[in-house]
Amino acid sequence: MLTVLQPVAPKWAAISDAANRAYDYIVESGNNPVRFNYPSGLLTKPGANTKLSKASPLPIWGLTLAPAGASGYQLCPWRSPECEAACLGITAGRSKFSNVQQARINKTRYLMEDPLNFYCELFHELQTRARRGGNYAMRWNVLSDIPIEAVCTRALNLPTVNYDYTKSYLRALASLSRKNYRLTLSYSGHNLEECLDYLDRGGNVAMVFRDIPSTWDRFRVVNGDESDARWTDPQGCIVGLKAKGNIKDSVFVMNRSRV
Ligand code: SF4
Numbered sequence: 001m002l003t004v005l006q007p008v009a010p011k012w013a014a015i016s017d018a019a020n021r022a023y024d025y026i027v028e029s030g031n032n033p034v035r036f037n038y039p040s041g042l043l044t045k046p047g048a049n050t051k052l053s054k055a056s057p058l059p060i061w062g063l064t065l066a067p068a069g070a071s072g073y074q075l076c077p078w079r080s081p082e083c084e085a086a087c088l089g090i091t092a093g094r095s096k097f098s099n100v101q102q103a104r105i106n107k108t109r110y111l112m113e114d115p116l117n118f119y120c121e122l123f124h125e126l127q128t129r130a131r132r133g134g135n136y137a138m139r140w141n142v143l144s145d146i147p148i149e150a151v152c153t154r155a156l157n158l159p160t161v162n163y164d165y166t167k168s169y170l171r172a173l174a175s176l177s178r179k180n181y182r183l184t185l186s187y188s189g190h191n192l193e194e195c196l197d198y199l200d201r202g203g204n205v206a207m208v209f210r211d212i213p214s215t216w217d218r219f220r221v222v223n224g225d226e227s228d229a230r231w232t233d234p235q236g237c238i239v240g241l242k243a244k245g246n247i248k249d250s251v252f253v254m255n256r257s258r259v
Contacts, residue, residue, distance in 0.1 A: 007069025012151065015115045021151035022119035027127065027158070033120040037110060041125050042118070044142060052139065053121045058230040061129065062106055062139040072109035075144035078167035080188040086247040087143065102142070119152070124159040137161040137231065147171055148255060149181055163230045165206055169194040172203055182231040184239055190252030202235040207254045208247070212240035217258045
């Protein structure tokens with residue numbers, strides 16, 4: 001009989017401790033990493049990801065790990081069954097990009113199993129990026145939902161702009177009082193009341209539509225497919241994304257108007 005292993009919950013306290021020690025060693029004390037497992041960098045470069053490379057006032061770098069439990073570790077604690085099933089990273093990995101998916105899995109295991117060296121490399125890369133390239137934006141979760149603000153809040157001092165999407169209402173809510181980390185709450189098909197409350201408080205919500213309207217309910221909708229520069233969005237608006245591929249009938253695909 002086939003045994004299906006459940007993804008392991010990451011040991012966040014130990015990972016956070018390692019990340020903070022890495023920050024002290026690399027950023028505060030000016031050391032280099034002891035070794036480089038990823039000499040060409042851990043981050044996804046602007047241009048390497050179609051979405052991140054679209055029109056943006058700043059180059060966008062991103063950390064692309066394996067989504068949900070694909071690596072054996074659960075990186076999306078607030079996921080819904082529908083988003084997990086439809087998640088681009090998982091879908092892509094099962095079809096034509098399996099080598100890409102394996103690379104994400106390897107990177108995720110590096111983070112989970114050797115967080116001190118992972119964060120030493122990552123913080124060194126972010127510092128080098130700032131020295132060489134000037135201002136840039138950082139998306140900490142291209143295909144995950146890790147609360148970097150809890151893991152190592154000082155990491156948010158490194159890039160010029162930090163932003164993410166999240167399915168956690170509480171993460172999103174707390175971000176409203178932060179100047180250096182912009183979070184867009186994602187509609188999951190199950191969190192409409194939280195999304196409406198977040199919009200009323202001035203937060204932004206990402207919603208997937210079959211056809212993106214210009215307004216939804218009483219809120220303005222901006223086209224999130226034109227750029228991933230979420231920090232430039234007006235406050236209290238919906239970020240409309242067009243449903244692609246086989247997700248058009250999923251519960252998180254919203255009607256053009258509220259019904
Ligand atoms: S929370 Fe986001 S990254 Fe995680 S499984 Fe859902 S859609 Fe994918």
